[in-house]
Amino acid sequence: MICTVTVLNFTSTPEAFSTAEIIFGIIILALIAILIFIARLETIIDEQGIRARFFPFHINFRYFPWRSIKKINVRTYAPLQEYGGWGIRGFFGRGKAYNIKGNKGIQLLLNDEKHLLIGTQKPQEAENVLNYYTNNGFPTGNQL
Template identity: 50%
Template sequence: MVYPIYQAINSGELDSMAKNVLILTFFFVLVILVLVYRIALSTQIDEKGIHFRFFPFQRNNKVILWADMDKCYTRKYSPIGEFGGWGYRGIGRKKKAYNIRGNMGIQVVLKTGKMLLIGTQKPNEAQQTINRYFNQDERI
């Protein structure tokens, strides 16, 4: 992409406005590519609940407290079939998902009835930690 743009700018066939548009388009695409490359979903599970951050869209961790959950478990899911793909899905809906890749996630059902799925690459470790802190039998 860089070399054809360089050739077009140096060919002398483009006016200055076309050159500026070409350069701005290149930098816009570059910024988008860097942004996509930097997207990360980090999750931490502790005695308070599940903390997660979808960088760069969330600056701070979001926390779901154990007391606010009705159910919490890991499961296999279909990113395209259930949510229409990867990323932050289900904006404004009762069922939301944060996922980057893969098909394993932490399913959270809140006492309000809302559901949230947080993608994970370590489902076994996540389930062990959930079992340690979240006792679903006591909540029924």
């Protein structure tokens, strides 16, 4: 709505945009809206490790084997304060975050001391699965 009002405002001035420029702007805005609409964060936790994909920005899953994870837990976080918002984030020296909405996530501390937070809408389910693998031991014996 704001974009439409802005385009109409610019077209009423003597230095109006050409039709091609307006169409190009609308196409760019539509593509951004489509990307936001189809974006989804997929997480798989199994006996091999954790896989995460932020579609359509990641075509393939990012793989984090258990042996590469030093510490892991489900936690509540502040998306704006800690990571500057939602999406693929890596600002403010707090590590990287993949999140779409909400304030719950799976926090990983990797063996190379890098931090990664993967947002989740199913924190209890994620915690149950992580507890299952913790209680049954990781292949490397890492403690959570």
